[in-house]
Amino acid sequence: AQSVTQLGSHVSVSEGALVLLRCNYSSSVPPYLFWYVQYPNQGLQLLLKYTTGATLVKGINGFEAEFKKSETSFHLTKPSAHMSDAAEYFCAVMGAQKLVFGQGTRLTINP
């Protein structure tokens, strides 16, 4: 069965600093991988996804993620954090046509 593990339940960075949120996956077949963001009191919103093709995927709000098969990773990055990036971020893998989510990483931005 497919699964994802997010390393770090809470990440704190300064405004303007690099954002790095870590995700490792387990899958017996080529995975489809996703990052979703959840702002306070809102539903989840798709940031980006990897299905096939280019391993570096660009998403909304300046985020990107790189699929590394050798490391079974799909880490999310943003070069320069903004206060509006404060939210909960979820990595997910699609298996048997259903999404399996990680436990989430809460991103805090310090002024």
Place this chain on the structure above:
Amino acid sequence: EAGVAQSPRYKIIEKRQSVAFWCNPISGHATLYWYQQILGQGPKLLIQFQNNGVVDDSQLPKDRFSAERLKGVDSTLKIQPAKLEDSAVYLCASSLDGKGEKLFFGSGTQLSVL
């Protein structure tokens, strides 16, 4: 376009009571999902509908949870009787084709069981 609508936004009940949640997906979306999100955890799929048929309900506690999607549009999720551990946010999502590549989520219903 209108998003996924859910109601109520908040619900507080006592254990052993019953509760129902409603979801109206995006128009034209064939697939509807109910997720349970316990505080500090990622969403867990409870049930997936394709039109008005159930595709996956393997993680639905069927002794107390039920869901229906009559006419293949809106859906209700019911808990009867509720337990303390049912306290969570219940998220509804929909997708166009059921392939799971892009889900659109509602804002959720936050349930507190006392």
